[in-house]
Amino acid sequence: MAKEERLKAYKKAFGENLKKIRAEKLKTLSKVDSTTKFDSSNYHKYEIGTGNPTLETIVSIATGLGIHPKELLDFDFDLKKIDIHK
Structure with missing residues (x-):
């Protein structure tokens, strides 16, 4: 697996975990935006792994x-x- 593919897979796993936690906390993207000072498009990028x-x-x-x-x-x-150094 190439370095870029491994990092992409890790970011996707991070995003899935982030989305799961947000759902468990029953927070909408707009609610998270107001407490973190991010706009929803940036936060959404983290959740989808991009x-x-x-x-x-x-x-x-x-x-x-x-x-x-x-x-x-x-x-x-x-x-x-995911050895990103290879």
Whole structure:
């Protein structure tokens, strides 16, 4: 798997986890926007796996969702398959 494909797969898994957490918190995109100061198009990019959030963004999203940032990165993914340095 090429580096770009592995990173794309990881971002997709992150986005699926983000969307799941938002749904569990019963928050709409507009509600998350108002607490994180992101517009819905940027936030939506993270959920569909096309955005590449910074650490600052991850902390801001977590704060808006009322969770610890580590929860956003707590999803199953085989890191052996995503060695981004290859």
